[in-house]
């Protein structure tokens with residue numbers, strides 16, 4: 001059987017098993033291609049080149065076993081491969097941290113935050129950093145800034161450390177443990193990025209198993225999803241410089257956000273998932 005036939009076969013198995021996507025891929029074919037190429041030790045962009053290669057019996061068995069594991073455990077593929085990709089960059093991943101997929105990464109890559117930044121922008125905070133991916137992408141996007149990355153979870157911070165070292169950024173990214181902005185008491189930033197836990201409790205109860213394989217504290221935001229965000233917006237002014245901005249991801253919680261903060265002036269940033277999932281607040285908008 002060729003590589004492409006194998007991927008199609010495993011894709012059909014994922015499809016009929018009803019696994020859920022959303023942790024780096026959006027469909028069964030891409031997920032199967034990822035798992036098969038990874039298991040064979042081939043680069044993830046090498047499908048066209050190797051599509052007609054015949055696979056041996058041992059290779060087929062090994063691929064099948066990995067897809068069996070994906071179906072049986074419902075773990076996201078990234079937890080099985082130990083790696084996830086965001087904006088073309090590889091990140092180390094394991095079950096101590098959520099699989100990185102923040103839409104803020106798109107804003108960093110596309111430069112959609114840049115026009116709002118104070119000049120100069122020197123200090124950036126990635127609050128709720130998880131595996132450190134946004135801190136790494138921010139440091140690479142703006143070579144002149146220093147970045148603090150904070151999280152409540154020591155487990156997540158251990159994974160962030162792996163990624164900071166993996167990308168050679170230990171000199172420019174500092175790690176801080178603590179609850180919200182208390183982790184960086186007394187510090188002010190020109191930019192705060194935050195992809196917090198924001199899933200409301202009704203949505204939490206309906207999450208597919210793949211999402212329940214991730215740390216609950218990375219997702220659960222209380223009844224209306226805004227528990228963390230309320231505290232963040234209360235405390236943020238004390239951590240922003242005069243012309244600073246805060247960029248916040250809220251996923252599908254716009255209605256809850258607007259109910260919680262009806263008078264707050266925000267700018268919605270465009271993303272591939274729509275124009276109402278990532279917002280920006282200027283320091284001057286806080287009363």
Ligand SMILES: C[S@@+](CC[C@H](N)C(=O)[O-])C[C@H]1O[C@@H](n2cnc3c(N)ncnc32)[C@H](O)[C@@H]1O
Pocket residue numbers: 097098099100101102127128129130131132133134150151152153156178179180181195196197198217218219228
């Ligand atoms: C949605 S994840 C985002 C992770 C990462 N920034 C990303 O985009 O992949 C939310 C993160 O917030 C952290 N977290 C949850 N409650 C927190 C709190 N009270 N203070 C700081 N971090 C918290 C979780 O450990 C998790 O790593």
